Amino acid sequence: MVKQIPIASPVRTQAIVNRYFVRAKKNLGQNFLVDLNAVQGIAEAAGIQEGDQVIEIGPGIGSLTEQLLLYGGKVFAYEVDDSLPEILETELPQRIDGEPLSSRFKLVLKDVLKANFAEDLAGFFDLTKPVKVVANLPYYITTPIIFSLLESGLNFTSLTLMMQKEVADRLAAGPGNKDYGPLTIAVQTRMAVDLALNVGHASFMPQPKVDSAVVVLTPLKTPVDVGDPEKFNRLVKLCFAQRRKTLSNNLKTLVPDKAERESLLTNLKLDPRVRPEQLAISDYIALNQALNA
Template identity: 65%
Template sequence: MSNEIPIGSPVRTQAIINRYFMRAKKSLGQNFLVDLTAIKGIVEAADIQPDDQVIEIGPGIGSLTEQLLMAGAKVFAYEVDDNLPEILQNELPKEVNGQPIAERFELMMKDILQADFAADLGDFFDLTKPIKVVANLPYYITTPIIFFLNKAKLKFVSLTLMMQKEVAERLCAKPGTKAYGPLTIAVQTQMQVEIALSVKSSSFIPRPQVDSSVVVLTPLVDKPAIGDAEHFNWVVKMCFAQRRKTLNNNLKPLLPVATERAQVFAELGLEPKVRPEQLSIQQFAQLAQRIPVRKS
């Protein structure tokens, strides 16, 4: 099979699968993207420019990696499947835009959740310059990865991530909708969220049971004033503990005295029967300020 055919094309992907006797590992959430329009859409959504520094999570057989490199990016990839280094070495182009692949691409066999970015990237990236994250994420680990990256002390300018459509809808949900909840709030206190494109399940081998979306997360310049983040997130989580119940009922473990709850509702201008999904982030911040901090 000619390497002039992109890795992400169905025919090239199938040829690679056959050549290496591959089977997608369900335990790693592997689904190979075979839609070149979607792959190039991810690169476009990430706004990849020449010499951009990009962390890729789970490069797989290199479908997205190849297009990132062709767009001029310098790519550092994290992978956990021991069968893939050989495939990436053989299938990725030997040089990109006149440069040897070794100068543009580095693979580290490590779980991204165990990453020490300063140590891992220091010899390959200039850590004083911005870094982008681009990935087709395994569905089962999407949320932990987002929170891990958000807490990392690294200069991320954007996270462009393919994920389950339902999770994407939760990330960008608005107050008053069913998708709005603790995940929405935790992410939107830190990042601007935008769904860049939708990808049908038919774009993957093997075909997953759900569709996907590509989400672009950009760190907020002006973040909401939420005070103690740990306390805030705990209060939000408790407010959604029993989603079908009113906020008043969910607050009983936090404010057992009915008159105290009534006073808080009055101060915030909330109706007693309001449901947690109707509150804005600012209202949750005001509420958290009135809830006693848990004793350690």
């Protein structure tokens, strides 16, 4: 039996594109990944091992899906493009480790933002065991998907996500970095962030104008206690609303009196003239507690 060229190779991807007359849809943010090293790097960053239950978001024509299966994963995929099921069912390996594809792979045509995981996964995954989420995310919807997964109640051990490098840098940033902001803080209070690998724009077909990166998000054993989450998030967004302004100026709407405002900050050992990106998450927690005391 002739060994099939991986879907992630440019030659195989082009053959699939020609055979099915498929084109990457701009409105869905589609770009086919044609770099086997990058695809295998994603599977390795996710730590995919035999028997892992893997949710994939946006499998496309199957370049990443194929490797997740070959690494030993059992894959449940969400896809919104109804032109792709035939390609996946035909082009993915029909048997993996002696098992038929149907026992290792299931595809549903559904927006993952509308997923009911308990209902969707029942009968295919063992819901008493955790899952791993792996995705090559469309740039335009990366942040909503991240927060949807964080709020879903899904029992996952990690999220391994490829996204625009600019967003990845924001997730991984620390205080004092220009990329540090509300998204950083919202994610880092709940997840450990590991920037696993960079993927250049030449690894895709068609090539996007920007580079990508793979980030692994792992739930913190003990989530950071921010107090009232709604008030905390509102405070952080307010402080970053005008990044070039000082912390004191950004807090005017909450504490109109300048002397009172600066006294509050001084008591917290915070310089009123500091910029919002210079504060650590612990500083924002302390500030939120003081404002709501």
